[in-house]
Amino acid sequence: MFGKGSLSLLEEYGGDSSDEEVPGPRVSVKRTYDSDSSYPSKRRLPVPSQFSNKNENDYVDDPLLHEGRVRSFAHERAIKKIVPEYIELKQCNDFHISLTKTVILRYIWITPFVQSVQEYIKCFNKFMIVFGNAKVYCNEEKTRTFIGIEIKSGYDSLLKIVENLNHSLSEYKLPPFYEDPSFHMSIAWCLGDRQSELNDCLPEINSILETLKEIHNDDNWYIFVEYLLGKIGNKQFQFHLR
Template sequence: MDALMASYASGSDDDGDEPAPVTGAAPDPEASAALPPPPLDLLQPPNFIDYSALAQGNRVRSFPHVEGIYALHVYIPVVIPFDARKQLTLVMRRAATLVPDLYAVDADYALSELCKDEQKLEKVLLGREFHVSLGRTVGIQVDQIDSLVAMLRQKFQSQQRYWMDFNKWEHFVNDDSTRSFLSLEVTRTGLPEISRQIHMVDEVYRLHGLPEFYKNPRPHISLVWALGDVSSKLKHAAKEIEKFQSSISSSKNCNLRCNFSRVVCKVGKKVYDICKIAD
């Protein structure tokens, strides 16, 4: 599985003049003990959440810094519907008891701390944007960006809306075994459509000399991560979560259902809309 990007912006093509280059220098030892908390407003609103005690994850970038090379990621944005968050909140609380030292994907806040406050858990973990990868996260030369984006837009110009059912809890490990993930996988509804889209991205990657996606793609969104390869723990956790969900819900068909409506290409810090289906 691709190593995840540091964050996904929600801007458009004109949110910057040039994409930010990939940087992979080792973090400053004095600054790497913990990520800084989000900036706080001078006047705190009534629903203010204090994040300062939550940030414990430590991120190391996957790409070395090379001048003129930018991190490329093509994906389907996924936002968890409000009515699905209540059960997922219960699931994440259960996961925190099964596997210690889990962190929210991209936010890098400790799950055990988030679980102490339902508002924090829903806002920091479940209220953010997730993604289904359609291609590997790779480095791209600056002179390839315009061509690649144009080809992707041409490929995806006739896409239609479809449902994606994230119906199975699964674990994944990134390519260099530095992080493991607890994820929701699409194994039925939506799988044929996503597989076709992955093939389309592969064709564009191939024309630009970039590595194609995995031979047997398994579309998913990752919610939490742990340091290193902890496959056995997450495999056990996934089974226990399935049992737990069966005991609290009569629905066994789907953990999360979302509508496909958009494909995004992120190059460095710049985000390009590849296709967007009107509501």
């Protein structure tokens, strides 16, 4: 999907397993839902060793505590060193950068909406995204809190794309994206509004990221964006850049 420098370190970040492979990180037009939406389960790859605790005994996972899922590694040992034990931090299973909110799109709108997005997007050139530090985010409903890696370079290109996507959304009276957005890729989440607690953990999380950056070269920390990916129900649409 991407060229050289596809953020390979974070592609290896994961936990659960199933029968399907997960794509690498992508720039996403987020997802819209129709009444027939269905989503396949996805597989995530092992977490980087820097986040694991090699000095402690192996963790015995109980699938009953994780909705029947079996972890490929005992990730709770790693987060206990950083995040308070009473916060159950889960790994994200789908790396992306959101460019729209999640909206409800009627079935009869899908084709014209996709065509509208294609018209707006086709004039944009390919560009590069560089990732910076970790940051804490919370959704509008305050039901989930996220740890994400914010965008260090490529913000202006993403903002211009969002402005055009907002035009397509307005044609169907759908809500625009956030004003002054903080573009990021979420890597972990937990239930509830835990911004205060997770913000207290950020210095140590960013210290780990800095260690990773010192160990691995810059090619692991950027993405060359060649197209956007939109998800509507169980369908995906590619919007290629120039």
